[in-house]
Amino acid sequence: MAKFLYLLTIIIGLGFILYFYGLETFLIVFALFLIVFVPLIYWISKTQKK
Numbered sequence: 001m002a003k004f005l006y007l008l009t010i011i012i013g014l015g016f017i018l019y020f021y022g023l024e025t026f027l028i029v030f031a032l033f034l035i036v037f038v039p040l041i042y043w044i045s046k047t048q049k050k
Contacts, residue, residue, distance in 0.1 A: 010033075018026040 014026065014030065014033075017029055
């Protein structure tokens with residue numbers, strides 16, 4: 001449930017960025033988000049399973 005709310009918050013936030021700042025800013029933010037958070041989430045899920 002917490003993960004779902006977390007994802008929902010991120011999606012709403014990205015939606016606001018897309019609406020207010022346009023596609024270019026959205027793509028830059030999204031690319032940075034993927035570069036930073038995907039390895040972080042992967043690492044967290046890997047360490048929690050042990």
